[in-house]
Amino acid sequence: MLEIKNSVAVITGGASGIGLALAKYWTKQGGKVVLADVAEAALSKAADEIGENVATVVCNVSQEQDCARLADTAIENFGQLNLVAPFAGIIKDGLLIKTDKETGKVNAKMPLDSFKMVLDVNLTGVFLTVRECAERMVNNNCKGLICLVSSTGSLGTAGQINYSSTKAAMSVMPKVITAEFFRRGIANQIRCVAVAPGYVGTPMVKNMPDKVLDKIVGQVPIGRLIEPEEVASFVGDIYRNEALTGDVFFIHGGLRLGSKG
Numbered sequence: 178m179l180e181i182k183n184s185v186a187v188i189t190g191g192a193s194g195i196g197l198a199l200a201k202y203w204t205k206q207g208g209k210v211v212l213a214d215v216a217e218a219a220l221s222k223a224a225d226e227i228g229e230n231v232a233t234v235v236c237n238v239s240q241e242q243d244c245a246r247l248a249d250t251a252i253e254n255f256g257q258l259n260l261v262a263p264f265a266g267i268i269k270d271g272l273l274i275k276t277d278k279e280t281g282k283v284n285a286k287m288p289l290d291s292f293k294m295v296l297d298v299n300l301t302g303v304f305l306t307v308r309e310c311a312e313r314m315v316n317n318n319c320k321g322l323i324c325l326v327s328s329t330g331s332l333g334t335a336g337q338i339n340y341s342s343t344k345a346a347m348s349v350m351p352k353v354i355t356a357e358f359f360r361r362g363i364a365n366q367i368r369c370v371a372v373a374p375g376y377v378g379t380p381m382v383k384n385m386p387d388k389v390l391d392k393i394v395g396q397v398p399i400g401r402l403i404e405p406e407e408v409a410s411f412v413g414d415i416y417r418n419e420a421l422t423g424d425v426f427f428i429h430g431g432l433r434l435g436s437k438g
């Protein structure tokens with residue numbers, strides 16, 4: 178079993194939602210955190226709330242140099258890097274094509290920007306964060322976990338061709354990374370998993386219109402959104418348990434899984 182006490186977590190998207198909940202959980206368990214986010218003011222507010230054992234990096238995860246600086250900060254400030262939690266993520270929902278109700282003809286398409294923007298943060302950003310952090314973990318002999326965040330949306334949610342595609346990628350990355358690390362003899366040093374939450378009560382979900390939120394909660398057997406703190410402690414449990422690697426672990430309150438039309 179790994180211990181969180183004195184271990185160092187790099188968390189992107191750390192100024193809000195699940196990332197912030199994880200940072201608070203981690204430091205309460207005696208760990209240290211490097212919090213990264215593009216939202217500067219929210220990031221320093223988060224650091225103030227946490228108090229001790231926190232370093233911050235203003236960072237756009239889609240930028241290579243930013244991710245390198247982030248990984249360096251963990252080693253320079255705390256001497257090690259044990260948990261990589263690349264949780265920065267965005268949504269930009271829309272349909273692939275929209276048809277006019279009267280004519281049946283296409284009257285709108287998802288703009289390329291809406292597709293690319295989500296891929297840049299949710300996919301390229303994760304790739305860069307994980308690559309830079311894994312390099313420092315290997316070179317500094319750090320033991321730990323790369324914990325990606327997928328989603329029940331990885332199974333295919335209408336209106337989210339961009340987001341669902343990135344979250345499906347998060348489901349396959351633990352297998353790829355674990356297989357590669359196995360070949361290099363480091364799979365027991367650095368494990369890789371993904372957690373796949375259902376609907377979590379963070380700004381990403383709570384900013385949806387009330388009508389949409391009510392409909393969402395109506396589909397969750399436990400009758401409520403998942404709390405960000407529940408995802409955070411789940412990540413902690415997976416971190417401690419060294420038998421867990423190479424897979425995706427769902428946390429969704431019983432939500433019926435499958436594609437939703």
Ligand SMILES: NC(=O)c1ccc[n+]([C@@H]2O[C@H](COP(=O)([O-])OP(=O)(O)OC[C@H]3O[C@@H](n4cnc5c(N)ncnc54)[C@H](O)[C@@H]3O)[C@@H](O)[C@H]2O)c1
Binds near residue numbers: 189215236374378381
């Ligand atoms: N909330 C949910 O229901 C839910 C469900 C499944 C998965 N997730 C995933 O969990 C992760 C966190 O989601 P959340 O609900 O906490 O969202 P959130 O909106 O509360 O937080 C996301 C954070 O990422 C930051 N961010 C955005 N773009 C960035 C960039 N380019 N570089 C650095 N930081 C950036 C934002 O500033 C924000 O602080 C996301 O990857 C999301 O897809 C969320």
